[in-house]
Amino acid sequence: MTDDMPLRFRLNGEERVIRVPADTRLVDLLRENFGLTAAKTACRIGRCGSCLVLMNGNAVNSCLLMAWQIDGADIVSAEGLATLPEGRIVREALVREVAFQCGYCAPGFTVALTALLRRRRDAAEAEVRAALGGNLCRCTGYASILRGAALAQQLLHCAVGDDIREVAHAGTSGQTDAAPVLE
């Protein structure tokens, strides 16, 4: 279409250039244009957190972000968290605590938690709850997710400095409960 806008942004570490209507939402770009379906659509008005992505390091609802708002931005989708040590540890901890049931909200929570723990590794539980305040889950009652967050903090605590890479790497190797550190 003639009124499409050129859009250049970084997605999971790669430069992307695409022409789309200016009001195209990032969540639709991810799902429909780039085949990245970890971001889910459960409200499309910024009220559930299922579509969170990292934009310049902050967790933001990708259903609220229109193309014109992400020009030049650095976007990491839930798929891309594997490239971040904290992201890998967050995933590992949530797996070990079996933090989710249907799992539809899970990628959004991984983004919110990763954003928090990159900034404040030793956040108190109240801060963890505040950081997850925009993520709705209908299956778990959140208790398992909070246990997962606490375990992620423990794992991060044990993995100071360079060790973090190693721990995080070991942490995502298995599908099941491989326990690389602690206990």
Add this chain to the structure above:
Amino acid sequence: MKPRITNAAPRVLRPKSLADAVLLLAHAADESRVVAGATALQLEWQRGEPAPRQLIDVTKLPELAGITKGRVHMRIGAAMRLAELEESHLVARELPLLAETLGRVAAPGVRQLATIGGNIAGRTGCLIPTLLALGASIELAVDGAIFVMTLRDWLRKPVRRDDIVVSVQIPLLGTAHKTTHCKIGLRAAFTPSVIGVAGTLLLDSTGRIEMARFAVGGGATPPQCLDRAAASVAGHALAALDWRSLRDALVREIDAPSDPVRSSQYRKIAAANALVTGLGGERAIEQVCRSLPEPRPPAARDARKPDTVEVTRHALGERWRVRPDIADKVAGRLAYLTDHRRPDMLVARILRAGIPHARIVSIDTSAAEALPGVVAVVTAHDIKGQNGYGIVVQDQPALCADKVRYAGDAVAAVAAVDQRTAERALALIRVEYEPLPVVDDMESALASGAALVHGAGNLQRELHFARGDVDTAWSQCAHIVEDTYVTPRQMHAFMETEGGYAVPETDGTLSVCVGGQHGARDRMQLARILAIPEDRIRVVSSPTGGAFGGKDELTVQPALALLALKCGRPVRLHLDRAESSLGGRMRNPMRIRMRTGCDASGILIAQEMDLLMDTGAYASLSPSVLETCLEHACGPYEVANVRNRGRLAHTNNGICGAFRGFGANQMTYAIECQVTRLADAAGIDPIVFRRRNLRKPGSPGYLGQEIAPSDRLVEMLDAVSNSDLWRKPRIGTANKRLAIGTGFALLHQGTGLGSVVPDTGAGRLTLLPGGRIEAAFGLDEIGQGLMASIQATVAAALGCDRDDVLPVFGDTARTPDSGSTTASRGSYVVWKSAELMAPDFGRQLRRAAADLLDRRPDDIVVAPGGLRDSRANTDDLLISFATLAQNLAPQARPRAECAFDFPKTNYTAGNARFIFASGATVARVAVDRATGEVRVLDLEQHVAAGPVIDPACYLGQIEGGGAQGLGFTLSEDMILQGGRYIANNLDGYMIPTVADVPQTSRVFALEDLDRDDVFGPRGIGELGIGAVTPAIAAAVADACGVWPAVTPIPPETVLAAISEGPAQ
């Protein structure tokens, strides 16, 4: 529902300077919109407001940036994002009240985008009361000039489309002061504002109030400064302030609207109370709140502690396993059926009635069909089979032909090349309606002369149950409690809304892949609608992102199937939340009038219940819910004289049907409240009272039916009696604003579909060529952990490892019909199948191995990974499953199948369950004495349901059910007005957030079964929600003396009972 007409995308203009922005705006004010975070746009568009032609992005304007501390005020650029302000040390240090308020706006992800200017410009923002109380001014660019005016003056002026908020200027509070802020919402956090209130008191050196500023606003409440109340306190000594008078003055002055959720009076009193208690602390609370009842200590711990285990990762050690699908779910790799894409796939949309009750005069699809990119439009004319479906009664049209009965009724469906085209096509379908009177209340639906939703009348079903002589029994009662319990129209709110895809296969069959709860039944219903044989349809129904009963009926399958067949191409469809809310089934709202009496010694002798429940436009499973209600109406108590009636009414209020708990949780709410209230009336401890009235193990069930062994009700009472939470002292908080209370309730819930409904299970085991043991069940993975439970159960029965078992499920082409994944029946089906098949399948494995290895089958046992010598004292395998499978001809590979009836009772006069599970819930709550809001602090769930199959999944089911029950009790209700929902998305429908759930959540399992119990682990899917509501209700009563008979508990009712009313 008004679909947004998505024509051209708006143009985005990015002026370099404020002057340019003002010019651009002046040039086309009516077509433009100034945007920064733009977080409100999607909300507005969802409401059907038109999209502007151009957006003027002001985020990069230097004039709108930065925070600067001046001599007398702080200047905050309007484009500063709320998250930036939250991080700002300057704001935290100089403007703590603003810092506190920021955290109450929306949620962190939204605050990353939303700006302070946007919060103000919308005039409904949650920051406004605080900014008014701080005396903020705003800097405006308008008509080429810059003005500064107070925020309060600006808010009084009419809205202009051509002004730009440039900055906010907030005076620094130099002298001693007190401030407070409170946002009263519909849940603990991330909530629309019911009313926000803020106040500041500037004090002189003697503690006298120099100046006060009070303000309210936010959401529907117009922003306003409360000048008269503020003036009334000026000059007074803070220490001697008459807070009650101030509160009353505030109530008189506040202008706040009523809406269907909260009244004007509630808004005023709650805001005024919050303001004075926030500023005046304990003294103010004592003046505006009534005194609390004396806490009543629980009776002495006289019970034996049952042998329960706390379900945690640490306590269960080796038993704690990680479910096989969790890593993919966490990494976002798991493909749900709504994630599936193919290049040739069309996109579908459904046209909904949008009108609650009307005759269809005509439907014209020609304009839609002519739109380029539209491939097919279907209406009732395209249905070759029966245009009606429903699990109990086939009364719901797949696409309406002559009449619509609720606003979400499906009238037509479109398949097009993309989403935008499909949406545009919907808007081009012209349906002419002749409106009919709307039946919007279940009582009036049954009154004579009511408009008819269906020809046969609005009374869909009426059931009775009676025994003994109730009329005489009342005269023997020493205590009688009567109340009408009202329960909400709860929405399932599964995170993945209904959707999936359909594919016409090259062999002429049709695949329909949509999340569901019983693929074989979906296939049967589709075959009836499409008039094609069942064996030409394949239904894939797993995995799905939550169901809770809401995907038990057909959802989007008929529209998808009709379109795929008409187009001859794959079609996908994923309802957005608004359409899911509009079209989906809800929990039946109920009005339960219950009268219960006991004699002087606390023995229950009479109960009468009159239940009325709404099914909305169609029956779905509501008749079965009604049956379940009548079966659970007395809970686990023996009552000699009973008379119960239940009626189910048709209305135009959406549609209702199955939802976790299925009527039992509502009954448990009513009867458990009744029992505790009678215990109170009789002066007997509620545990002791229950012990006197409990059904005896081995005795018949409530309807008189035989029931399975392993009654654990006494043990559940013992668990409560020994609970640390139950025995925790009921002390208030430091400033006494919160009243603390603890309550408990007992649960006795049937599983399975019941005695009068066909209920069969089936399973199949097959050794695959690669050596894995395929365990196939026609059940669905809806989040509960089906894969883990299949692996755990089959491995335990066979003796192999969990990972040797490959679960196959949710696909009619690959599984037998195991029945529905509902009614907590799945665990039994898997367990019973494993029990039935394992001996034979194990024998086949041993014989095959023996033949290959030239040994005796009796000397070989199944072991993790393969088979080993039963006489050897090592774990070494004789042969692995993989090697065994490789060496067997396909027809020689072990395979076992089973089919069986779910255990039933012989009682058929009504629907009765045979297998029951027991439980008890303890809740500790805090009641906000200023606002009447209730928060659950701690929740403890005791469950007696036999052996725990998978601890993590067990814990998840109970905790998750608890949170759903908490939402039912405190915040969830799909309210209708005139047959139309007032909320259609998660901004208005309030499921609990992480801020709403308890600080501590503990789950205890009692795993043992009676020796003669052959029925194995009970399903636990509905136990977590079962007794949460009455436990919270009892805790509220304990905290403040009010028994909540209406759920979600209206803060208004609580507040009226605990707060001194304002002087007239």
